[in-house]
Amino acid sequence: MTLGVRAACFDAQGRVFLVRHTYISGWHMPGGGVERGETGLQALHKEIREEGNLVAASSPQLFHVYFNNRTSDRDHILFYRLEVTQTAPKVPDREISESGFFPLNALPEGTTGATRRRLAELAGETPPDDYW
Template sequence: MRQTGWPGLRARLFHLLFLLRRPMTLGVRGLVHDRASNSVFLIRHTYVPGWQLPGGGVEVGETLLEALARELAEEGNITIAAAPVLKSVHFNRRSSRRDHVGFYLIESFKQTAPKAPDHEIAEAGFFPLDRLPEATTPATLRRIAEIFAKAEISPYW
């Protein structure tokens, strides 16, 4: 039930003050795994080095799953075909002191066409787990090890 009058206004003002004083950012990343070829989808951005998992920030009014679906479509022409599995949530202290990332495993998907390079994505593609690109980022390698090598899940991205 929504509060009205001074108590409701007061609660909204305190919430706004909290957001201004303690903003938190939230992102998503997806590990798209093609079981048939035992490969994973990675991207290389035009503005940061290394190969990494697709993903990005959760926009205002968007759920994590909506953000994941949007990012996979934008960065890989990939559509989620069945519910992805939230595997872990990580503190991304390299990005900021208030950034967190939801990490999903996607094993049911469709790719309409290979992702062509654009202003954001320099390269993208599926890579066999035993032949990942040399410049795969440490965070990406940790997430892959957590899923496929049953490595301990780190609280940090």
């Protein structure tokens, strides 16, 4: 089994932080794989720091665990929600081409379907699905 983390990171204005990777299309919530010897929360904090210069301003809350069968037949994602602050603007690098905070009613064009579904679930508009 492989395990990853993703996070809905909200700033003080209620905007969600999204990233656009250099190697895959669309806007996504920050996240990545949980490495050997690393906890889910350690991976979460590492990924939001690396992908957005973000630090937790609240305790991360595990929202749901999803089966990501689009990646493989054994991948699972721990999905968290938390409030964050940004220590410095994220400069594009070899992994992240763009990033920023967006109002929920004005997500950027190209926001992935999975990202939109997770935000709808968080808002209580739909029940959580078990598949990413």
